[in-house]
Amino acid sequence: MKPLQISPETALKLAEKLNVPLEQLMHMPQHILLQKLAQLNEEENK
Template structure:
């Protein structure tokens, strides 16, 4: 599996928001990463109605 095609800056932001190591973000399958990001956005939406 090849690393995600995202910039280093984007990877750092995602890493911080998911509280995961940068290397794990870069090697995570894209569909799983998108699901995790959607989950975070859903939680943010519930906190800030």
């Protein structure tokens, strides 16, 4: 599995928002990352 194709700035912001270490974020499968982002978005919209 290759690392996510995102910029360093985006990676830092996502790691901070999702409360996960940067290394874990970069090796997270893309479908899991998208699922976590969807959950975060739902929580913000409530």
